[in-house]
Amino acid sequence: MSQEMALLTIFVLSVFIGFEVVSKVSTTLHTPLMSGANAIHGVILVGAIIVTGQAEDTLGLVLGLVAVVLSTINMVGGFVVTDRMLEMFKGRKR
């Protein structure tokens, strides 16, 4: 199987997993779902690191570093904020 086909397969299967998993999320948790999903797309940091590590000119380096900063904010902030929200959903204490 070519790499293109492998990636396409993974993409299609991920769509199904995504719909399957997310449609089970309770309405109460829609805000944490948004911010949690938000944090997950912060892994673009991985892409930002790779691109910056291969930068050959100053412009590329500077832009890459900006991308690293932005995606770190996205990822770290996303997970911290989600944790803070979920901490509050404790249910009735008896």
Place this chain on the structure above:
Amino acid sequence: MTDTWVSVAYLLAAVCFILALKGLSSPRTARNGNLIGAFGAVLAVVTTLFAFELDHLPLILAAIVVGSIVAVPAARQVPMTAMPQLVALFNGVGGGAAAIVAALEIPETGGGFPLVASLFTVVVGSISFSGSVVTFLKLQEVMTTRPVVLPLHALLFAGSLVGAISVSGWVFFEDGSGDASTYGVVVIAALSLVAGVLFVLPVGGADVPIVISLLNAFTGLTVAASGYVLGNVLLLVAGTLVGASGTILTRLMAQAMGRPVTSTLFGALRGGSSAGAATGGVDRPVRSTSPDDVAILLAYAEKVIIVPGYGLAVAQAQHTVRELADLLQEKGVEVLYGIHPVAGRMPGHMNVLLAEANVPYEQLKEMDEVNPQFGTTDVVLVIGANDVVNPAARTPGTPISGMPILDVDLAQNVIFLKRSMRPGFAGIENDLLYQQNTTLLFGDAKDSLTKVVSALKSV
């Protein structure tokens, strides 16, 4: 590290992300799920730092530290009421990062599908970035929350989008290489940023939940596209998951508003929305009440349903509401919360606010669950909500026609806590305010509730 180990680590991280979303199916498992997700993210980043031969490593690490120093205090300290705008902002910077990564990759793609995916990411990532910034400004009330329509707005929006796509087409035929392409990409990004601003401007405050989740889906798709371009399975899976979750949420929100996503986004452009339009103008009599009367009514009720809206968030009244509900429960009154799916400024906004005030989530009832109960309810307290309880939604020909609402008019008594007689966001009169069994308690929601609570203590 060998390639195989890198792939295994990425696969593990992807599984962690799936588990993070799966954990959200119940409030009990949600927090652990999120920690698993965070672990996956750290694993992915550490793997990347070791696996590739990276130049500029110290600078990269410094950038990560800078990002964390910015993000952690912001995430820790922001008040819960400001959560929607913070999430919007985090979403925007992610989109911006994806656009930059794609722009830097364009010369390396050598044309073909990877180039198309990169150009897509530059366009959509930029839209997500500038759109999220405008959303942030609206929610932070730096600018008006009402729809803003510029002269020739639709034309400008379409123009910037068509422009960005046309230049993308040209860069595609240049195979993305050469100086011309570099300038082309700058133009694409600029036009897309403009398109993002124009995209969000005509959307009013109450429709922001839809926009936030849509932009979230956009950013997810750009990350998936970047995964394809970089041949990185983790980015592909993670981005796709987010794309799916954003899409589902957007659809749910649109259903909750009873109209298609397109009419939410572009309604103001067509002039079909009467938002802000003056209606009536005839002074109709309303019955206002005092905190003491409300306290007595509540104390002798058997069942009370509280319907919160954005006004609750604005007044930061969630803790006072909890106090009131606790007092009532001590007196043996059954208290429930009726949560409309689009109450507030992001999906599930009210749930988070009330959770902050330690309201047990078992008391928070969704619309379908709570609607059959209004008939047997003695008192409904509507706090800072309006359109979601407006019976005008049941009659055709109004801007909110067809939107499912909470049937509070079926209850014995309805008490509205309102700041003024100003209509809700949709700008339509609420007939419920003039109904026989409705009384109004004017004033800031938090002040009013505090007075009701102290009155209740002496009943």
